[in-house]
Amino acid sequence: MPAERKPIVMQTKKSSTIYENWKVYSRHDKLMFRCNEKKARWYLVRDLGKLAPEHGDRSIQLTFETKGNGHNEGDYMVEDRTNSCVGCNSTELLTMHHVVPDMYRRAMPLCIKSKSSRDILLLCKQCHHLYEDKATKLKKELALKYDCPLEGKGWIHNTENRQAKKAATALLRFSDRIPEERQQTLVQVVKAYQQAHMDQGQGDDDGGDSSNDRPTWSAVLEECSRLEDVYRGPDFVEHGTFVIQQLMNMDDGTVESATGMQRWPHLETFIKLWRQHFLDHVKPSFLSGRWTVDGEIYNH
Template identity: 25%
Template sequence: MKSPMYDNVFSLDPDGKLMCTISMKKARWYIRKGIAEWCDKDGVKIALDETDAGGTASCNDGVDARYIRLLFKPKGGTYQTEGSLENLYLRTPKQNVCVSCGDDGYHMRHFIVPYSYRNLLTDEYKSHMSHDIVILCPTCHVNCEKMSKKRMRQMEDELRSKRPGDSCCSPVIDDQHLHHVRSCAIALVKWKKNMPHEKVESHERVVREYLASIATRADSKGSLLNKEEELTKFQLQSACGVNYRVKNPEYVSGSELVVQSLNGDPKPIEQFIVGWRNHFVDTVRPKFMPVGWSVDSPVVCGRNSVDIGDDGDGVKRW
């Protein structure tokens, strides 16, 4: 990352009560919209140029901090139970260090739930949810990715084995028409002089029809189809290089297969996310996780974690 992941700007409600820490980008967005103001730690407005690095004040421990006070009352779901882990997570400044080894040098943003899965989940599981995005140094990131990839393959192979014929289904297939276009173009380039006139015309017709189908100008299409000009070397080379390997419409990627198996049901999705959190903790053994972070933290912003295990004793592993 080119800049620190956490800016640790303290966001206060209109009464000056601490709600959470946010990014400098979000803080400045609030300021520009006129719905927040820079303030000190007690919520008292301070004058600050918008081009400044942000309202710098001093915490009790002497560490520089930045504060904004909202000028509107946030909707429900903003406040967590006092003393709860979620409360601590939201309000406590986060260190810009590798959560595994504590290295404070070059960092990488790491998705605890693999990005290829997370990207396919609905927005409620991604919007305003930072629990499953942490910092790792390059070495720890590589080691973690190896274990994550292994688990992903196991999950995907298990699901694919339950789909008849899916194990041998290729992600790409040959488009027979495009393959024919390419073959005709190659033949014209290499052997046109030795080919019968009828075959040359047949091959050129195939190439012309293809080039006309991808032409953007109407006059170019007409010129190709009406044989007004000889096919140029560039046109033939273009047809020779056509990619006839296309996406197989019947193929379902491993990531899609896994997310589809959750059926959009909140309970399996929570089990899935918590399962990846457990995997991360078990494999990385992080020693520097943000204060208040927990495998049982909510998976949706503003929603309390619920017990959905089969025996009611917590979320079961996916």
């Protein structure tokens, strides 16, 4: 399989404040949601909000009538959050963990993926690593279930490039250990490729023959050793995108609920599957009891 895996970039913050716990109240004094200082300032400088010391420090009140009503009272989204790992309470090397892996989340409709901070929890590096093994296992099960490997579908394998690449790489790196006869075979493979796909003619390693632009033999080997032998075809699809599309197709596009809002019951089940998996494996003793598998999914 192609080596397309991106290095894991852990965004860790050492003992820093991730949740700034600013409270945002409606014009009717209802606590609507929490936000960080940057967002609170955004409201303040536009006169869309004013400081509301009557509600305590770090509180603002919106100056306009909001469309939605915010989160329900007592919901996880309006309570204060601590800047510590939900698994072990550590305040060191914290990382924002996506309960529903990003590869799936980013393929979901905007009304689910936008502002889905409910499903971003703080884990320390250690708890994160311990859980990632379990999460990978579930991803592999999903790959089987939906018949789409984690590397995605639609890779094109170019056998000719592969053979030339292997031969050139062997000649460059191990020629002192390859028997003469085998070397000749490999040279023929590279030459055949060169004749079919590259500038004609074999160059010399002595750098001579400057009257034309023939590449030197070592340049030919270098070029062949860098050939792409597997690449994304026109129908390539990422694993996450494929799985989410399958789930959305099962709902035949959309299902209208009583309120006329779009819903995707199969996506809901999928998100809950990840939430439950997180609870089962991390056993987060320091996570608010208000964070539940059945918590809100949409941002309608």
